[in-house]
Amino acid sequence: MKEWLRQIPPVHEIQRHPQILNVEEELGVSREKVTSWIKETLDQIRADLLRNQLTIDRATDFMDYVVQRVYEKSQDWKQYSLTEVINATGTILHTNLGRARLSDEAIQHVVEVAQNYSNLEYKILEGKRGSRHNIVEELIKEVTGAEAALVVNNNASAVYLTLRGLAKGKEVIVSRGELVEIGGSFRVSSIMEESDATLVEVGTTNKTHDYDYKSAINEDTAMIMKVHTSNFKVVGFTESVDKDILVPLANKHNITYYEDLGSGALIDYGESGIGDEPVVKEVLDKGAHLVSFSGDKLLGGPQAGIIAGKKHLIDHLKKHQLARVLRVDKMTLAALESTLKAYAKGTKSALHSIPTTRDIVKNVSEIKAQIMSFLERAEGLSLFSFQVQSSFSTIGGGTMPNEQLETYGVTVNCYKMTPSQLERQLRKLSTPVIGRFLNDQVFFDFRTLTPRDIDCLYNQLLELNQKLEVM
Ligand SMILES: *Cc1c(COP(=O)(O)O)cnc(C)c1O
Numbered sequence: 001m002k003e004w005l006r007q008i009p010p011v012h013e014i015q016r017h018p019q020i021l022n023v024e025e026e027l028g029v030s031r032e033k034v035t036s037w038i039k040e041t042l043d044q045i046r047a048d049l050l051r052n053q054l055t056i057d058r059a060t061d062f063m064d065y066v067v068q069r070v071y072e073k074s075q076d077w078k079q080y081s082l083t084e085v086i087n088a089t090g091t092i093l094h095t096n097l098g099r100a101r102l103s104d105e106a107i108q109h110v111v112e113v114a115q116n117y118s119n120l121e122y123k124i125l126e127g128k129r130g131s132r133h134n135i136v137e138e139l140i141k142e143v144t145g146a147e148a149a150l151v152v153n154n155n156a157s158a159v160y161l162t163l164r165g166l167a168k169g170k171e172v173i174v175s176r177g178e179l180v181e182i183g184g185s186f187r188v189s190s191i192m193e194e195s196d197a198t199l200v201e202v203g204t205t206n207k208t209h210d211y212d213y214k215s216a217i218n219e220d221t222a223m224i225m226k227v228h229t230s231n232f233k234v235v236g237f238t239e240s241v242d243k244d245i246l247v248p249l250a251n252k253h254n255i256t257y258y259e260d261l262g263s264g265a266l267i268d269y270g271e272s273g274i275g276d277e278p279v280v281k282e283v284l285d286k287g288a289h290l291v292s293f294s295g296d297k298l299l300g301g302p303q304a305g306i307i308a309g310k311k312h313l314i315d316h317l318k319k320h321q322l323a324r325v326l327r328v329d330k331m332t333l334a335a336l337e338s339t340l341k342a343y344a345k346g347t348k349s350a351l352h353s354i355p356t357t358r359d360i361v362k363n364v365s366e367i368k369a370q371i372m373s374f375l376e377r378a379e380g381l382s383l384f385s386f387q388v389q390s391s392f393s394t395i396g397g398g399t400m401p402n403e404q405l406e407t408y409g410v411t412v413n414c415y416k417m418t419p420s421q422l423e424r425q426l427r428k429l430s431t432p433v434i435g436r437f438l439n440d441q442v443f444f445d446f447r448t449l450t451p452r453d454i455d456c457l458y459n460q461l462l463e464l465n466q467k468l469e470v471m
Pocket of ligand 1 (some may be wrong): 155156157159186227228229260261262263293294295304305397398
């Protein structure tokens, strides 16, 4: 094959090829960009030829071959690296797949604010400089009953700011049963160390008593912190101390009682028979001085960390330099405002319009109906067979780990490949489809699929079916 080396066309000839000229126009890229793709491609071809790793059919026109490779390179470049996927895993808050999906209203609000100037830090009525802190604070107060609130980049930042702002150089008491690592490598002990607060561990992994807390309090104590053990549960011989005891204890010693709630439910999922996730408002009603939670877990909004509670503490945190470092941008605030508004309208509105809450309470008959209409269309997919199966979905995002939501889906078989080959092919589609395995077969859980997703899923399978039919 090495004789091909002498036949490699010069760059300027490739540049003039109609298909290459077209790339410039199609992608709206500069001639320099296309030239760099040509040069990279030629380098690769040269290297492949030298290593004898290139096999080209003798009948192929070499110029056509090179042009095709340059064209493929341009098409690869065109793809975004952050891309839509179809989540057929049934895990609603999949941290690897972007956690919460935003509601239609939230997306619209983001677009309006991103496309235009806004009053992000401007008081329209007074014509004066304002603060971005005010944009969603009233709504957070409304839905949580807090005196004040602050939004930062994510809940890990919220924990960090709270500890650094209120307990730097002081002691923070945490039960050993709550020193957890949470999805995405969040460790309370590490954040504590970074914040320069001293962690005082009390109790044991399975049991912590009120006297453990009492005897740990001294003049250096700034805070009692409770961490919601979102992603694991100690079962059996356990005991933890409730805020009914810890809040009065903190009050008596004039220290802060803070709960890192993690997922932060604004509605009581227990009423729908799902889990026992503490509701933010109830925790604050019981006297917690501060709580923090994520915006993109159970809340179903954008990535954000919300700190809510006593006004004097929030005011102190707002003034901290770190609040500026960890501030959120206007798109986050827009999405959060719309999401919180859905809660402020009432539980029914939240359950209806926020994708996360909607998927959590989605009932089995709706899931089954979606499957039936999918199967009707899927009959035309000659190389696939589907079988309806019941299973369980999880909420994910480290939220309510023990909660198994009854669900339905389909196991998928392809006559031309094994389940693991199929799973790989599905990930390579133009819109990747991420399913899971059930009894060693590829399974699509319909809980996390919207009608639009199902449309897209069908089209992707059709594409694959056509590709396989001619192979
Ligand atoms: C998820 C979680 C965090 C981290 O929140 P992010 O929004 O992902 O930064 C912190 N604490 C608890 C208890 C959590 O569940």
